Amino acid sequence: MSTPVAVIGAGPYGVSTAAHLRARGLPVRVFGQPMASWRTQMPAGMLLKSTPAASSIDVPRPGHTLGDFCAKTGEGPYASDWDIVPIEVFIRYGQWVQQQTLPDLEQVRVVSVDRRGDGFELKLDSGEQVGARAVVVATGLSGLAQLPPELAAAIPDGxxxxxxxxxxxxxHDLSVLAGREVVVIGAGQSALESAVLLAEAGAASVRVVARGSAAVGFGVPPDRQPRLRPPSPFGNAWSLHALTHYAGGFRRLPVPARRYLVRRVLGPLGAWWLRDRFHGRVQVTQGRRIVRATVRDGRPVLALRGADGQGGELAADHVLAATGYRMDLAALDFLGQGLRTGIVTRAGGPLLGAGFGSSVPGLYFTGLPAAASFGPVMRFVCGTEFASPRLARAVARTYG
Structure with a gap:
């Protein structure tokens, strides 16, 4: 069976993209588990760093914002910048949007995508083969977890x-590490919140190691935002305002500038509301880099060194790398080898046109893989407002 467009992924970007495509009259089949990354790759008890205003999934029909969900279900309310959204609420919101806009979501896994003639052939784990003229990859964080090479070298089996x-x-459940000494690697929200959740779950001790020049820090609450700078969903700043509202111009920047901005803007920094829960519960080592990691008698041992050349070893029962995600085409192994080799990359991700199309005609990327072309806003849910209408317009123009 064939379809004009196939969307792979049923998280915020997949659902948003498919809803916009259908609003333009394009038949679309959507494959994936709803909110899969959010349900399985985030710890229970996590709170969203994004404000409620930056946490709505963009769909063309009105009445589907986070605020609408709260009004209709009695959740929350989550409306002001002071309101902090639990991940469990956001997952229920995402599932609600999917059920409202894509009730025919096909909860199957795409095993492979290969070029066939002037289109694509998708093989599903159900055994079905599907032809599509265009394919949108919206698989979120799946397969893109980044592990520092020093740690990877110590664990050949991964x-x-x-x-x-x-x-x-x-x-998903950090309580499995209760009673153990845990070292958390990283200085961003994921690392700092994981450390707090570990301490609250009864870990014997928790230490955060902020590598290199990174330092543990926290944002400022809404009433301390700079008053004379333009607003954005992430705070008041000229750079954040430009990267959020003018993401289309990002792809015209030089490659080194884009690579730097994707990695450095909006992190690493903990949320303002995490500070009080962190201090007094979590130990911190910063200004050190990991030069080597080994496992001795089942316990990980980190060799650390500072800028002054001084070093030392740090041992624990477990090391948790909260070191984020990085686009890697090789990790998208459902894309056939021949297809992947035809994708031109720049600044750490596929080179995309204004309509999110890659160098392979008919193959589109959205969400995190699009950050190298459109900036760090593509790492956040609010990026659906920019990405989905533009991608749908481009696909409809070619395949509608």
């Missing part, structure tokens, strides 16, 4: 929630 070293994406 990170594991039950082994000596894990990635934060492998933990």
């Amino acid at each position: 990170p594991s929630a039950t082994g000596p070293v894990s990635h934060s994406s492998q933990h």
